[in-house]
Amino acid sequence: MNIKALRLPLTKEELQSLNAGEIVSLSGACYTARDAAHKRICDALKNGGPLPFDLDGACIYYCGPAPARDGEIIGSCGPTTSARMDDYAPTLLECGVAVMIGKGRRSDAVTKATADAGAVYLAAVGGAGALIKNRVKACALHAYPDLGCEAVYKLDLQNLELLVASDTKGVCALR
Amino acid sequence: MREIDARILIEPLGALIGNALVGVDAATRALIKEAARAERSPAARWALGVIEENNEIAVRSRDFACQDCGLAVLFVSVGQDVHINGGLTDALNEGVKRGYAAARKSVADPLTRLNTGTNTPAVVHYDVTDGDKIAITFLAKGAxxxxxxxxxxxxxxxxxxxxxxxxxxxxxxxxxxxxxxxxxxxxxxxxxxxxxxxxxxxxxxxxxxxxxxxxxxxxxxxxxxxxxxxxxxxxxxxxxxxxxxxxxxxxxxxxxxxxxxxxxxxxxxxxxxxxx
Incomplete structure (x- = not known):
């Protein structure tokens, strides 16, 4: 299988070149956020509070990592179910989020909002946390430390293989 | 009548859970391997290969196979000829707490959403059986x-x-x-x-x-x-x-x-x- 190597942040052209169903190998910086962090980010947008990171062009990974062991940077860190973030995703896409990584289908509204924003949704293999841990070269607690595993971590990915689940044309590859 | 102290369950249950969370069930792994060979869709075959590799890495490096180590579900069959001293449910939860010590804590109050911090309480299903043994089956249930x-x-x-x-x-x-x-x-x-x-x-x-x-x-x-x-x-x-x-x-x-x-x-x- 032909695997396209990409480095974050992705350009508009790179985003547009991706087709649903193809596998890519992704490297570069992304931020973890799941249910609780999404709620806070959207509250901050509504109330004009500070944002944990620049949303424009950002890559968000729906993930709540297992704790790191002594001497390691992160624990198992596979994707969580993306659909739970569907209520928040259109708002974040409007703010420029370019890449979302997770697992499972999105609502039709999110797939459309993703395409309208020129963004993509990439699927990591669910239940592959131990393997994905080895694709993370740096991890730093970035915001909302009180949320524990639901805090925002900045990760430096190296060659994480993902399937393009929905693309800028609005095509979805998931059943 | 056999008499036991509930606390003797804590350590073996903790160890059982600790091992289960890194080692995906062998029969399931064999079926995944078989599926990877039989699958004709390239994308699905790729995913099955990733899962196979993940499960090998988890055992080898003692990493959690999945970061969602789940809610602990316990089926506990208590023989009617055992007398237990001390709280059985408390002992089971202490075992679960130890088994999840290094794992992600995924248990929260349903309304406040505050994390309990210990991955307890477990969901415990009791059953009374013949004999003087206590049998525990643990299952990690992810969301x-x-x-x-x-x-x-x-x-x-x-x-x-x-x-x-x-x-x-x-x-x-x-x-x-x-x-x-x-x-x-x-x-x-x-x-x-x-x-x-x-x-x-x-x-x-x-x-x-x-x-x-x-x-x-x-x-x-x-x-x-x-x-x-x-x-x-x-x-x-x-x-x-x-x-x-x-x-x-x-x-x-x-x-x-x-x-x-x-x-x-x-x-x-x-x-x-x-x-x-």
């Missing part, structure tokens, strides 16, 4: 698959076809969310809560083991065939292996009822057994 599980209150006229349809509907509606390939526990009969419990119990039988009742085993085969005909495939990428196994447990029900529960288990089967 992705549990969220897609369903209860259907059918009318008796729906029969076997209706039961199969429940499994297909649950799996189809779930799509990629529960991390297919999945294992299905199907509870048929009893009442609303009984069939749900049977479905969960079916998941503890041992993946791939058929029901000893031939008629029920044939229903398991039909469910597996129908679910794999959906084409959802590994991770919802499209393919021939959506489920690795289906286990059905039955219980007599009311003449006017046909309750069916479909409990979905992801491919990351983390379970263990202990007899004291």
């Amino acid at each position: 992705g698959a549990e969220n897609m599980s369903r209860v259907f209150m059918l009318t008796p006229s729906k029969g076997e076809a209706g039961i199969i349809d429940c499994a297909v509907r649950a799996v189809t509606d779930a799509g990629a969310n529960p991390c297919p390939p999945v294992i299905l526990g199907v509870g048929v009969g009893g009442t609303m809560e009984k069939c749900a419990l049977l479905a969960k119990l079916a998941l503890t039988r041992g993946v791939g083991k058929r029901n000893p009742d031939k008629r029920v085993a044939e229903l398991e085969d039909k469910i597996l065939e129908a679910v794999n005909a959906t084409g959802i495939g590994a991770q919802g990428f499209g393919g021939g292996v959506t489920a690795l196994a289906a286990a059905v447990e039955t219980f007599p029900t009311h003449i006017g009822m046909l309750p069916v529960a479909v409990n979905i288990q992801c491919h990351s089967v983390r379970e263990g057994r202990l007899i004291i």
